[in-house]
Amino acid sequence: MILHLKDTVSQQEADKLAESIQAFHVVSDGKSVVITGSGVKEVPAELHGKVDESWVFKNDMQLASREYRNETREVKIGNVTIGGNTKNTLLIGGPCSVESEDQIRESSELLVGLGLSTLRGGCYKPRTSPYSFQGMGLEGLKLLAKMREEFGLNVITEVRDATHVHEVIEHSDVIQIGAKAMYDQGILRACAKTQKPVLIKRGFGTTLQEFVQAAEFVLSGGNENVILCERGIRTFETGTRFTLDLCGVAWLKHYTNLPIILDPSHAMGYAYGIPDLARACVAMGIDGLLIEAHRNPLVAKSDASQQLTHVEFTELLKTLQPVANSVGYKMV
Numbered sequence: 566m567i568l569h570l571k572d573t574v575s576q577q578e579a580d581k582l583a584e585s586i587q588a589f590h591v592v593s594d595g596k597s598v599v600i601t602g603s604g605v606k607e608v609p610a611e612l613h614g615k616v617d618e619s620w621v622f623k624n625d626m627q628l629a630s631r632e633y634r635n636e637t638r639e640v641k642i643g644n645v646t647i648g649g650n651t652k653n654t655l656l657i658g659g660p661c662s663v664e665s666e667d668q669i670r671e672s673s674e675l676l677v678g679l680g681l682s683t684l685r686g687g688c689y690k691p692r693t694s695p696y697s698f699q700g701m702g703l704e705g706l707k708l709l710a711k712m713r714e715e716f717g718l719n720v721i722t723e724v725r726d727a728t729h730v731h732e733v734i735e736h737s738d739v740i741q742i743g744a745k746a747m748y749d750q751g752i753l754r755a756c757a758k759t760q761k762p763v764l765i766k767r768g769f770g771t772t773l774q775e776f777v778q779a780a781e782f783v784l785s786g787g788n789e790n791v792i793l794c795e796r797g798i799r800t801f802e803t804g805t806r807f808t809l810d811l812c813g814v815a816w817l818k819h820y821t822n823l824p825i826i827l828d829p830s831h832a833m834g835y836a837y838g839i840p841d842l843a844r845a846c847v848a849m850g851i852d853g854l855l856i857e858a859h860r861n862p863l864v865a866k867s868d869a870s871q872q873l874t875h876v877e878f879t880e881l882l883k884t885l886q887p888v889a890n891s892v893g894y895k896m897v
Contacts, residue, residue, distance in 0.1 A: 566605040567627055569618040570597040585611050589785045600627060600785050626777045626821070628784040629791070634822045637852075640762050640790045642739055643719040645682050645897055647792070647852040648824035653897045654889050655826070655853035657721060658878060659685040660860075661868040662698060663705035671860045673712045675875050679882055682897065683739070684709070684718045685855060689725035690867055691745045698866040702729070706736040713738070721764065727751030734759050744768045744796060744831075747779045757786020764792045764826060769799040773813050777821055792824045793817060794855065797832030806834020806871070809842060814849060826853035830871045836862065839873060840881045847885050850892045856881070 570579050576590075579597040583590035586609045589600040599612070603622045620633050627633060639649035647653050659672045663686040676684055688705030690698060701708070709720040721739035723746075724730050730752050733740055740756055742749075744766045756763045763783050767776045780791045795814050797807025809832035817825055829842035843854055858878035859865045865872055873881065886896050 566601045566603065566608075566622065567620045567633055568599045568601075568608065568612060568616045570599060570612070570615055571617045572596075574615050582612055582615065591785065591787045593789060603627065624774060625781060626774055627781060629777050629780050629821045629823050631820060631822050636822065637824060638789060638791075638822050640792055640824050642762055643682060645719070652850075652894045654847055654851060654885075654894045655683060655897055656681055656882065656885070657683045657685050657826070657853060657855045658858050660687075660865065661830075661857050661872060662687045662690055662866055663701050663708055663722075664866050666708055666711075668860060669708050669712055670715075671875070672858065673716045673718055675858070675878065676718060677716050679879060681882075682719055683721060684712060684716075685721050685741075685857070687723050687867070689723060689729055689733070691723070691725045691743055692867070700725075700867075703732055706732060710736045724752050724756075727755065730755045734761060738762070739764055739792075741794075742766065742779075744771075747771065747776070750782065753779060753782035754786060757783045757788050760788055760790060762790040762792060763788060764794050766794045766796050766828070767798070767810075767813075769797060769807055771798070773816055777817075777823075780821075780823060792826055792852070793821070794826045794828055795832075796828035796855075805832070805838070807832045809833070809846075811845065811849065814846075814851070818849070824852035826855060827851055828855040830855065830857040830868075830873075834868075834871050836871055836873050836877065839871065840877075840884065843881060844884060844888050847888045847894070847896075848892060850894055854885075 583599050603625045637648045663669050688700050690700035719738040722737045723741040723743045724733045739762045742765045797809045800808040827846040857872040859872040862872040
């Protein structure tokens with residue numbers, strides 16, 4: 566249940582009231598908002614006379630629900646805004662992993678040359694094998710921050726676990742919570758305490774409701790800048806790495822108020838299929854794409870098979886703009 570308290574209730578009083586009923590209290594648009602579990606169906610006695618509006622939900626998808634807030638939330642990433650009425654599709658590009666200063670600089674030069682604003686690169690890699698490249702860690706984060714200063718780019722990078730979440734928050738403009746980390750409450754609660762945008766990737770065995778409830782951890786902690794990312798789920802199919810759930814994306818667009826980004830690179834797992842998938846994603850009228858590109862994928866230290874060359878990435882962008890325009894969006 567979500568309750569908007571009357572303007573006569575001070576924030577201090579709202580804190581005490583929320584604590585008394587074991588609920589969350591956040592401030593949104595200057596208004597005190599109290600959030601209980603979905604099991605509460607009536608205004609608690611402690612809040613009688615203090616509630617302006619209330620919403621009852623059948624499950625714990627609440628702050629992210631269009632039943633509560635029908636319009637898509639706006640999220641600002643540097644000087645670019647997605648969601649709301651912007652009709653922007655943000656193209657985020659860069660390598661799977663930051664491997665060296667020269668490598669990430671070439672990626673930065675590519676993006677700036679194409680008029681794009683946001684650079685991706687993993688520094689803490691949640692690898693399946695302990696013998697695989699684990700990322701450059703803090704050194705990689707510092708390289709991303711250096712690229713931001715040098716090229717004016719926004720940077721997005723992934724948190725692997727709660728031990729370094731504050732390093733990622735400090736050095737990045739968008740905090741990515743990966744598919745393997747979306748259940749880590751240490752990460753989710755830390756991200757709730759910042760106002761930086763948080764991009765949550767759907768776990769490959771995660772239901773849509775579980776996915777959105779991960780976002781609720783961040784929203785209920787006071788950070789409204791949450792983005793959902795579909796990156797493929799595990800099915801019976803073995804010909805591709807995962808299966809990109811466009812049906813799930815349609816569901817998320819209909820039932821949630823959060824911006825949605827798609828990652829066809831991780832879904833497909835092979836570079837040959839990514840352009841077609843990317844165009845299909847953009848045709849759905851989405852808020853962004855994550856596309857992996859490497860100066861030489863053959864020698865990439867992680868996910869080599871799914872990264873586009875810089876030439877392929879450039880050619881893909883040329884084909885995405887007409888698709889975006891056809892559904893009333895523009896690539897940014």
